[in-house]
Amino acid sequence: xxxxxxxxxxxxxxxxxxxxxxxxxxxxxxxxxxxxxxxxxxxxxxxxxxxxxxxxxxxxxxxxxxxxxxxxxxxxxxxxxxxxxxxxxxxxxxxxxxxxxxxxxxxxxxxxxxxxxxxxxxxxxxxxxxxxxxxxxxxxxxxxxxxxxxxxxxxxxxxxxxxxxxxxxxxxxxxxxxxxxxxxxxxxxxxxxxxxxxxxxxxxxxxxxxxxxxxxxxxxxxxxxxxxxxxxxxxxxxxxxxxxxxxxxxxxxxxxxxxxxxxxxxxxxxxxxxxxxxxxxxxxxxxxxxxxxxxxxxxxxxxxxx
Numbered sequence: 001x002x003x004x005x006x007x008x009x010x011x012x013x014x015x016x017x018x019x020x021x022x023x024x025x026x027x028x029x030x031x032x033x034x035x036x037x038x039x040x041x042x043x044x045x046x047x048x049x050x051x052x053x054x055x056x057x058x059x060x061x062x063x064x065x066x067x068x069x070x071x072x073x074x075x076x077x078x079x080x081x082x083x084x085x086x087x088x089x090x091x092x093x094x095x096x097x098x099x100x101x102x103x104x105x106x107x108x109x110x111x112x113x114x115x116x117x118x119x120x121x122x123x124x125x126x127x128x129x130x131x132x133x134x135x136x137x138x139x140x141x142x143x144x145x146x147x148x149x150x151x152x153x154x155x156x157x158x159x160x161x162x163x164x165x166x167x168x169x170x171x172x173x174x175x176x177x178x179x180x181x182x183x184x185x186x187x188x189x190x191x192x193x194x195x196x197x198x199x200x201x202x203x204x205x206x207x208x209x210x211x212x213x214x215x216x217x218x219x220x221x222x223x224x225x226x227x228x229x230x231x232x233x234x235x236x237x238x239x240x241x242x243x244x245x246x247x248x249x250x251x252x253x254x255x256x257x258x259x260x261x262x263x264x265x266x267x268x269x270x271x272x273x274x275x276x277x278x279x280x281x282x283x284x285x286x287x288x289x290x291x292x293x294x295x296x297x298x299x300x301x302x303x304x305x306x
Contacts, residue, residue: 005121006031008048010039010065011083012057016108020052020083023110024117036060040068043075049124050117052104055084055091066098079120083108137212139189140196148211148219152273155207155223160267167222167230167264170280171199171237174257174292176216179248191246191256192216198240202233219277227264227297234260234295242293257293259284265300276300 006029011017014034021030031048033039037060043051051069055062062082069075082095085106092103104116135147143151152168159166173179173195180188192212199218203210209221222230238258246256261283265276283298290296 005029005049005124006046007117008033008039008043008046008051010036010051010057010062011054013054016054016083019108020113023108023113027114028117028121036062036065036068039065040072040075043069043078044072047074048078050120051078051080052117053080053082053100055082055086055095063094063098066095066100070099079124081116081120140193140212142196142200142218143209143211145211145213148209148213148221151209151211151221152277155209155221156267156273156276159223160269163266164224165226165264165266166276167225167227167262168276168280169220169222169230169234169260169262169295170213170277170284171218171220171234171258171260172284172288173216174259174288175248179256182248194244194246195241195256195258198237198244202237202240219280225264227262230262230264231295231297234262238293238295259287259292260295261285261287262295262297263300264297271300 007024008031009017009020010033011020012034017032017034021032024030031042031046033042036057039051039053053062053065057065062084066080069078069080079101080099081102081104082100083104083106084091087105095103101120102116104112135144135150136142137144155166173191176188176191179191196212196218199210199220203220203222206225207223211219213219222233238260241258242255244256248254248256261280263276263279263283265271267273279298279300283296286298287294287296
């Protein structure tokens, strides 16, 4: 089974690569590079979690390699630990000013390498946990609005590049305010959680993302999903929510239902992702207006996408 973290070791001395990789191999996945140029290339291709970088190398030394890494948005956030025989303060200061996270002095000691790497990987893991928590809605455990906005931008760009359809749904719990007022916020929260669980189960594949947009409203991003597929998936969600049979006496003993609006488009320069949301939101309004507990579709542009 692969390790959770990968470490890129950049050193022109084969013996050093072998020694360090032998020390760390049982703890992390190892990537090796024999030059600064090769190291930058592998960092871009493989996105390691941590880089151990030798300072004294021919052609492109460690400082130049660090500059290259820090200038690229794909590698600038990867922590770098310099490994060097240089012991003067000026070189250490130079490395830290370039963005290095730490320094390890040669000769190499296994215990020091292990301890420093373990410390930085722990910090990386903590940072990832905090990042994840900042994009999760605490009540429903779905993605939050911030995560939705990050994802819709990136998926819009990707679908534009590969000329694929992007579908977006806006979903709302029908008469939720009345339910909340009648049964109380605790009961309302349970309804939100149950609906969220159904949505999460139906949008868990193929790079889909479902998020709580706010209150009782949700959004679902569906890359590479046609109008027909999106409608089928949303109708399934609507049926499953109705089948839960959560009674709402406030609404003449009806059960809790959801309505949805969906739109699909192949992104291009002539449109912005906001137009896709606006179309889906208008479709949701139509679903509500025509009786709720249903899904409606609206084109984000003049010509429908099948």
